[in-house]
Amino acid sequence: MKTERVYKLAFGSVYPHYLKKTETKGHSKEELDTIICWLTGYTPKQLQQQIDKKVDMETFFDQAPRLNPNVSKITGIICGYRVEEIEDKLIQKIRYMDKLIDELAKGKAMEKILRK
Secondary structure, eight states: OOHHHHHHSBHHHHHHHHHHHHHHTTOOHHHHHHHHHHHHOOOHHHHHHHHHTTOBHHHHHHSOSOOOGGGGGOOSEETTEEGGGOOSHHHHHHHHHHHHHHHHHTTOOHHHHTTO
16 A cells, blocks of 8 residues: 555545545435544534645644544454554544445444444
C-alpha cells in the first residue's frame, strides 16, 4: 500500500466518491455526514470547512476534534484487511471510515453503524 500517496490525498477529492456511493444506495448526504462526524468529532460545519480547505487525509484526521471512543467496536474486513489489525494508525482511521460508509451503503441500520 502506498501510504504516502494516501496521506496526501485531499479529503475533499475523496468525499464526492463517498457521497456518490451513499446516494446510489438510496441514502443521504446527511447520513454520510453523520457517520463521518461520529467518527471524527467534527461538526457538520467543521466537516464542510475541511472539504472547502482541501486538506489532505493526514491533516483531516490530525485536526479531527476527537476520534470516537467506540472505534474499537469497528471490526471486519475492508479492502482485504482486517480493520482492527491495521498497524498504520492513519490508514486504520481511513479504513474505519470506509467500513462505516460501506455499512451504510449495504443498508445497515444507523444505530448499528454508530455502534450504539
